[in-house]
Amino acid sequence: MTADVHTCTAEDTVEDVGEVMTLRRFRHVPVLTEGRLVGIVSIGDVVKSRLRVLEEDRAQLEAYIHGG
Template sequence: MASVAQFLRSKDSQTVWSTHASASVYDAIAIMAHRQVGALIVANEGRLAGIVTERDYARKIVLMDRSSRNTPVRDIMSTEVRHVGPQHTTDECMALMTEHRIRYLPVITAGQVIGMVSIGDLIKNLITEQEHTIRQLEHYIHGNSFHVGHNGAQAQQPRV
């Protein structure tokens, strides 16, 4: 079980994309599409003011037949944002996301957003950890005297 800090270091990109509350929903969705992300931090002077997601767009713009070009992000963003710190574990993130039915968790330290964890990221990480465990168990069962590391590297283990 990795800490959020370890998990963020392993991500391909640590960039956290953001927008402003006054931006149009259309512009926010365009950023999400261009950056291939499902959520944006809504920042105010570098601090977390809220979060806007594709789900917010679908439920608060599309289903309500509103104009995304004429609606500011502040009208659809979530302002009570659940978040975690770098010391939390990925298991704690998964539990929090499941309990509150959310897909994105900002990672905050000293009042600054330093990362974003998505449910997709966590599932991908969980699968990788399980594959690693399975490989280790297979090697143990077959009596191999080496250990397969998380990155696929092999190291000799002393036989007991």
């Protein structure tokens, strides 16, 4: 746990939140809307999102290479 709690909003990108989590070594970041807690992002959520993007990019590249 940390006394220096860093929060994000629903408008923040996954990349931005992931960067903060990596730099500050946080595993969880509270999500606030109008000062109220609406969720928590975990490092697992960030990794899952990044993997999904990489898989989509790979599929698009394969389709381009195979002409489809």
